[in-house]
Amino acid sequence: MLGLYLHRDSAVHRLGAGVKMGGLLAATLVVLALPGALGALAAGLLGLGLLVAAKLPVGRVLRELRAPVVMLTLLFGCQALLAGTGWAETLAAVTRFAALILLATLMTLTTKVADMVDLFERLFSALRPLGVNPAKMALMLALTIRFIPLLAEQVREVRMAQQARGVERNIAALFVPLLVKILRLADDLTAALDARGYDPTDDGRHT
Amino acid sequence: MLSTRDLVLSALFAALVAGLGMAPPIPLGFLPVPITAQSLGVMLAGALLGAKRGGLALLLFVLLVAAGLPLLAGGRGGVGVLMGPSGGFVLAFPVGAFVTGLLAERFATGANPIRLFAVCAIGGILAVYAGGIPWLSVVAGMPLEKAALAVMAFIPGDFIKAGIAAFAAAAVRRAGVLPTAHA
Amino acid sequence: MIELRAVTHAYGDRAVLRDLSLSIRERRVAILGGNGSGKSTLARMLNGLIVPSSGVVTVDGLDTRTDGRAVRQRVGFVFQNPDVQIVYPTVEEDVGFGLKARKVAKDEIARRVTTVLDRYNLTRYRHQPAHQMSGGEKQLLAIAGVLVLEPAHVVFDEPTTLLDLRNRRTVIQVIRELPQKAVVVTHDLDMVMDFDRALVLEEGRIVIDDVPAVAVPAYVARLG
Amino acid sequence: MIELRAVTHAYGDRAVLRDLSLSIRERRVAILGGNGSGKSTLARMLNGLIVPSSGVVTVDGLDTRTDGRAVRQRVGFVFQNPDVQIVYPTVEEDVGFGLKARKVAKDEIARRVTTVLDRYNLTRYRHQPAHQMSGGEKQLLAIAGVLVLEPAHVVFDEPTTLLDLRNRRTVIQVIRELPQKAVVVTHDLDMVMDFDRALVLEEGRIVIDDVPAVAVPAYVARLG
Ligand SMILES: Nc1ncnc2c1ncn2[C@@H]1O[C@H](COP(=O)(O)OP(=O)(O)OP(=O)(O)O)[C@@H](O)[C@H]1O
Ligand SMILES: Nc1ncnc2c1ncn2[C@@H]1O[C@H](COP(=O)(O)OP(=O)(O)OP(=O)(O)O)[C@@H](O)[C@H]1O
Ligand SMILES: O=C(O)CCCC[C@@H]1SC[C@@H]2NC(=O)N[C@@H]21
Numbered sequence: 001m002l003g004l005y006l007h008r009d010s011a012v013h014r015l016g017a018g019v020k021m022g023g024l025l026a027a028t029l030v031v032l033a034l035p036g037a038l039g040a041l042a043a044g045l046l047g048l049g050l051l052v053a054a055k056l057p058v059g060r061v062l063r064e065l066r067a068p069v070v071m072l073t074l075l076f077g078c079q080a081l082l083a084g085t086g087w088a089e090t091l092a093a094v095t096r097f098a099a100l101i102l103l104a105t106l107m108t109l110t111t112k113v114a115d116m117v118d119l120f121e122r123l124f125s126a127l128r129p130l131g132v133n134p135a136k137m138a139l140m141l142a143l144t145i146r147f148i149p150l151l152a153e154q155v156r157e158v159r160m161a162q163q164a165r166g167v168e169r170n171i172a173a174l175f176v177p178l179l180v181k182i183l184r185l186a187d188d189l190t191a192a193l194d195a196r197g198y199d200p201t202d203d204g205r206h207t
Numbered sequence: 208m209l210s211t212r213d214l215v216l217s218a219l220f221a222a223l224v225a226g227l228g229m230a231p232p233i234p235l236g237f238l239p240v241p242i243t244a245q246s247l248g249v250m251l252a253g254a255l256l257g258a259k260r261g262g263l264a265l266l267l268f269v270l271l272v273a274a275g276l277p278l279l280a281g282g283r284g285g286v287g288v289l290m291g292p293s294g295g296f297v298l299a300f301p302v303g304a305f306v307t308g309l310l311a312e313r314f315a316t317g318a319n320p321i322r323l324f325a326v327c328a329i330g331g332i333l334a335v336y337a338g339g340i341p342w343l344s345v346v347a348g349m350p351l352e353k354a355a356l357a358v359m360a361f362i363p364g365d366f367i368k369a370g371i372a373a374f375a376a377a378a379v380r381r382a383g384v385l386p387t388a389h390a
Numbered sequence: 391m392i393e394l395r396a397v398t399h400a401y402g403d404r405a406v407l408r409d410l411s412l413s414i415r416e417r418r419v420a421i422l423g424g425n426g427s428g429k430s431t432l433a434r435m436l437n438g439l440i441v442p443s444s445g446v447v448t449v450d451g452l453d454t455r456t457d458g459r460a461v462r463q464r465v466g467f468v469f470q471n472p473d474v475q476i477v478y479p480t481v482e483e484d485v486g487f488g489l490k491a492r493k494v495a496k497d498e499i500a501r502r503v504t505t506v507l508d509r510y511n512l513t514r515y516r517h518q519p520a521h522q523m524s525g526g527e528k529q530l531l532a533i534a535g536v537l538v539l540e541p542a543h544v545v546f547d548e549p550t551t552l553l554d555l556r557n558r559r560t561v562i563q564v565i566r567e568l569p570q571k572a573v574v575v576t577h578d579l580d581m582v583m584d585f586d587r588a589l590v591l592e593e594g595r596i597v598i599d600d601v602p603a604v605a606v607p608a609y610v611a612r613l614g
Numbered sequence: 615m616i617e618l619r620a621v622t623h624a625y626g627d628r629a630v631l632r633d634l635s636l637s638i639r640e641r642r643v644a645i646l647g648g649n650g651s652g653k654s655t656l657a658r659m660l661n662g663l664i665v666p667s668s669g670v671v672t673v674d675g676l677d678t679r680t681d682g683r684a685v686r687q688r689v690g691f692v693f694q695n696p697d698v699q700i701v702y703p704t705v706e707e708d709v710g711f712g713l714k715a716r717k718v719a720k721d722e723i724a725r726r727v728t729t730v731l732d733r734y735n736l737t738r739y740r741h742q743p744a745h746q747m748s749g750g751e752k753q754l755l756a757i758a759g760v761l762v763l764e765p766a767h768v769v770f771d772e773p774t775t776l777l778d779l780r781n782r783r784t785v786i787q788v789i790r791e792l793p794q795k796a797v798v799v800t801h802d803l804d805m806v807m808d809f810d811r812a813l814v815l816e817e818g819r820i821v822i823d824d825v826p827a828v829a830v831p832a833y834v835a836r837l838g
């Protein structure tokens with residue numbers, strides 16, 4: 001499941017979203033600039049340190065890394081086999097990207113969506129002269145995160161309903177009702193946003 | 208001006224692309240770029256929402272990936288991955304959706320699946336590859352022609368995706384629940 | 391006061407509300423009626439989510455067509471399906487959403503969120519993802535998200551349908567104790583017996599308008 | 615006969631059904647319980663939509679894990695939210711969908727669709743877009759779409775929640791007259807009083823299993 005905010009009382013959690021995001025960006029650049037193994041080692045140690053400092057359940061967080069690591073191993077491993085890239089290089093690439101994914105995961109686990117979205121809003125206000133509405137971008141980012149589990153639920157339900165009606169596996173029969181449902185859901189979600197006082201003409205300026 | 212409905216639709220399709228990431232990615236073997244279902248989302252967003260909202264949907268997706276959410280197939284995310292060999296494709300997703308949408312608004316406003324297929328193929332394949340190939344060539348240190356040739360391995364899968372997107376979009380159009388492209 | 395004057399509404403060429411005129415001043419008003427009789431359409435009209443095809447709806451003197459925004463500030467709306475109403479991923483952020491949209495200061499938001507979570511027994515979920523809550527808890531969250539804005543009126547569209555006996559009882563109690571005026575659309579006749587007024591819709595027209603003690607039995611009798 | 619042996623189910627690490635063993639032979643069985651107690655999970659298990667994390671579910675001797683498809687031909691399922699069940703844009707096409715998937719001849723489909731639409735008062739919607747119907751109308755449509763397939767058992771997950779009094783009565787009557795065996799999940803205690811058996815779930819365990827005359831008052835008492 002989506003590695004979203006996990007509440008703990010820790011210094012890492014209290015760090016500003018901007019600091020964390022900036023740090024993540026800087027760390028990524030450094031790791032990618034350093035020679036493979038060294039970068040991976042540096043990022044891995046940093047990640048583990050932060051993991052402990054954030055008082056997060058170490059086992060659970062590392063378990064979230066399992067799928068991406070398998071994936072990375074397959075990706076780069078096959079390449080080593082077929083294209084003759086060196087094994088050392090492959091190992092370095094896998095660990096480097098795994099460590100970067102760990103850092104990214106820590107960012108999302110320790111930062112509230114609202115804070116992250118506020119950060120984006122501040123960043124986007126620089127683009128206001130280009131016609132970008134930062135408040136709208138921010139709201140959409142939050143909505144997207146909220147909609148992911150909602151959509152996963154719709155997919156599950158539509159699949160079950162198809163099966164219950166005797167259609168076991170049919171991509172078209174899955175996508176058509178799913179899309180119809182999403183578009184219909186959009187009506188209610190829009191009404192609900194309006195009902196909760198959202199004003200689309202608001203340009204997000206704090207007056 | 209984006210209406211509330213536009214916001215909701217873009218966010219819903221961004222979430223749909225994220226949801227497509229739950230389908231397991233297939234590694235090709237000779238390239239560090241997997242076959243994923245997510246480019247199907249690029250085509251659907253463009254074809255059903257149009258250029259502006261579709262492009263926006265994929266932009267949201269890319270921003271969330273950049274922010275570190277593990278939304279790429281196989282649970283990956285973060286700037287690191289975007290700077291990796293497959294990053295160019297992902298960064299081109301918004302362009303792909305925008306182009307698909309633009310073409311759909313011009314040439315495939317009805318429920319004709321063949322037109323929709325063409326539109327999805329141009330936006331969801333050509334435009335996406337145009338970003339992906341040069342990036343791959345630079346990051347993986349491959350000559351451009353070699354990268355372009357290797358990427359042809361995605362074509363059969365991407366044609367199937369364009370077919371699914373065209374069929375689904377046509378059916379949805381017939382159901383009459385589609386928001387107008389320029390609301 | 392909510393007022394409808396000669397209100398008609400059609401989706402495409404399908405008329406669902408026909409020439410309604412009505413003033414709502416009572417504290418608790420029920421809207422009853424069969425499936426498809428136009429209840430949800432009418433309810434959404436009361437805060438300008440839908441504007442009538444013809445006729446005028448006003449809330450405390452404000453026209454929903456021209457002052458939609460101000461009207462929605464006065465009239466809260468609780469949907470039947472709480473899932474559509476949840477905007478932010480975690481409970482705390484979601485309850486704060488409406489306040490943020492109104493530019494309330496951050497610490498004031500935190501304070502009001504705390505109060506309202508406490509009132510609806512949601513404090514222990516404060517930092518949890520809303521989508522992991524049960525149906526009943528989500529319904530309470532949706533109500534909390536509306537009431538934190540302290541609207542003058544609240545409209546509920548079938549708020550108890552997905553709830554078990556215990557949660558249903560909780561929500562009925564919440565509505566009963568609400569300081570605001572409330573309009574409740576429901577099929578649950580028991581819950582409206584102590585209301586001040588009940589309207590029964592049939593094919594977009596009000597066919598009964600009386601106190602529940604009279605209106606409810608008349609409605610049941612009408613169904614034959 | 616539907617049989618569960620030592621059935622346990624968890625979503626991730628959250629256990630929602632705990633060691634259930636149970637044989638269902640009665641014509642009418644009710645499943646009651648609070649929000650989140652595991653009712654829908656259990657219901658979906660009865661036709662193999664969900665297979666248990668451990669334990670075995672069989673329907674007329676067929677294992678839902680290995681013969682899912684055959685089981686689903688025998689057990690119809692009506693969902694709580696009709697929206698998920700509707701596949702095709704118009705009412706007529708949608709009701710015919712299951713028959714088409716079973717390769718029934720075209721004129722036979724038309725005949726059976728006509729009969730079933732008539733039975734559920736949906737004839738006037740025949741050519742209308744299904745997703746524009748009201749909640750109650752959609753629920754009737756979903757039921758029609760399942761019953762047109764004439765399954766041997768039918769499982770209903772809260773079939774009356776969105777319905778008005780008249781439609782609720784219709785659906786209750788439909789279930790009462792169903793020649794098939796039926797398992798009904800519901801919060802509507804009145805509708806199950808004439809059933810043959812009622813099970814009450816609490817945190818994934820059966821805490822009451824008796825005739826409704828005994829089980830229902832015991833359940834209400836348990837809620838305190
Ligand atoms: N967006 C729409 N487009 C077209 N028709 C609609 C739309 N919304 C509702 N209708 C139709 O309008 C009629 C009234 O709908 P409404 O939702 O107001 O009924 P209701 O009284 O709330 O019913 P229920 O008790 O089933 O919720 C229904 O017949 C419905 O099919
Ligand atoms: N796909 C899923 N993934 C994770 N958790 C789930 C899933 N489906 C259900 N649950 C959880 O399992 C528990 C039991 O769910 P279930 O739907 O069976 O309850 P229910 O008795 O039908 O409740 P209700 O009366 O609200 O419909 C709930 O706490 C729910 O949040
Ligand atoms: O998840 C990633 O790392 C990005 C994957 C990008 C995959 C590209 S999109 C176009 C082409 N078609 C595929 O199936 N894969 C590639």
Ligand SMILES: [Mg+2]
Nearest residue numbers: 429430431749
């Ligand atoms: Mg309604």
Ligand SMILES: [Mg+2]
Nearest residue numbers: 653654655694
């Ligand atoms: Mg349920």
